[in-house]
Amino acid sequence: MTAPADSVQDDTIAANLAAVRARIAAAARAAGRDPASVTLVAVSKTHGAEAVAAALAAGQTVFGENRVQEARAKFPALRAAHPELRLHLIGPLQTNKVREAMALADVIETLDRPKLAEAIAGERDRSGRCPDLLVQVNVGREPQKAGIDPGLAEAFVEDCRGRLGLPVRGLMCIPPVDEDPAPHFAWLAECARKLGLAELSMGMSGDFETAITHGATLVRLGSAIFGPRHAPAPFTLA
Numbered sequence: 001m002t003a004p005a006d007s008v009q010d011d012t013i014a015a016n017l018a019a020v021r022a023r024i025a026a027a028a029r030a031a032g033r034d035p036a037s038v039t040l041v042a043v044s045k046t047h048g049a050e051a052v053a054a055a056l057a058a059g060q061t062v063f064g065e066n067r068v069q070e071a072r073a074k075f076p077a078l079r080a081a082h083p084e085l086r087l088h089l090i091g092p093l094q095t096n097k098v099r100e101a102m103a104l105a106d107v108i109e110t111l112d113r114p115k116l117a118e119a120i121a122g123e124r125d126r127s128g129r130c131p132d133l134l135v136q137v138n139v140g141r142e143p144q145k146a147g148i149d150p151g152l153a154e155a156f157v158e159d160c161r162g163r164l165g166l167p168v169r170g171l172m173c174i175p176p177v178d179e180d181p182a183p184h185f186a187w188l189a190e191c192a193r194k195l196g197l198a199e200l201s202m203g204m205s206g207d208f209e210t211a212i213t214h215g216a217t218l219v220r221l222g223s224a225i226f227g228p229r230h231a232p233a234p235f236t237l238a
């Protein structure tokens with residue numbers, strides 16, 4: 001008897017998770033860090049609710065989605081069954097989706113412009129709640145990519161935290177694909193240190209060990225866990 005296709009896939013997801021957890025722990029120890037100081041965000045975009053359920057069954061609780069619409073379709077039912085689940089929004093956010101994004105997400109990693117900060121603050125005032133926020137920095141100054149300009153990042157964070165009273169916990173970046181990510185990770189870590197921010201979301205399937213060496217507290221891994229995406233990634237051209 002052969003196993004049904006979905007249980008084969010479940011086994012693969014569990015094995016992939018075990019492998020990346022081991023690599024995260026090894027990279028943390030090599031950098032003299034506690035492996036528990038690095039949180040794995042499993043990026044489930046383009047993969048169905050059954051893939052998320054398989055990861056939950058393998059002990060994964062933190063997930064990342066880049067589109068509000070897709071998160072809305074997948075997560076409310078999973079959350080009802082798994083109250084421990086935490087959802088991070090990691091894709092560019094339009095101001096007209098702020099209300100829904102804030103209702104769905106535990107963390108929004110992509111605060112990157114004053115207009116969005118104002119919209120989030122307005123919705124916080126209306127609803128009385130606000131997810132934790134990370135400020136996304138466009139470390140490679142790529143015109144097609146989301147994120148605030150590195151030269152404006154410090155003033156923007158100060159304005160969000162001070163005038164708007166937003167819960168900014170850290171910084172996030174996606175370095176240019178064709179460059180060594182290490183200097184970008186180092187820059188982001190230094191910026192967070194200067195600002196007294198604890199969280200650093202950096203590192204994807206191809207570069208998370210380098211990111212951990214430079215202090216990442218959140219690594220966002222998709223393909224290393226779930227395999228190739230089912231559709232072209234509908235996010236900033238990374």
Ligand SMILES: *Cc1c(COP(=O)(O)O)cnc(C)c1O
Nearest residue numbers: 043090204205220221222223235
């Ligand atoms: C898709 C995505 C990831 C995961 O990418 P992989 O290379 O599949 O690990 C990480 N961060 C963001 C912002 C993404 O959109």
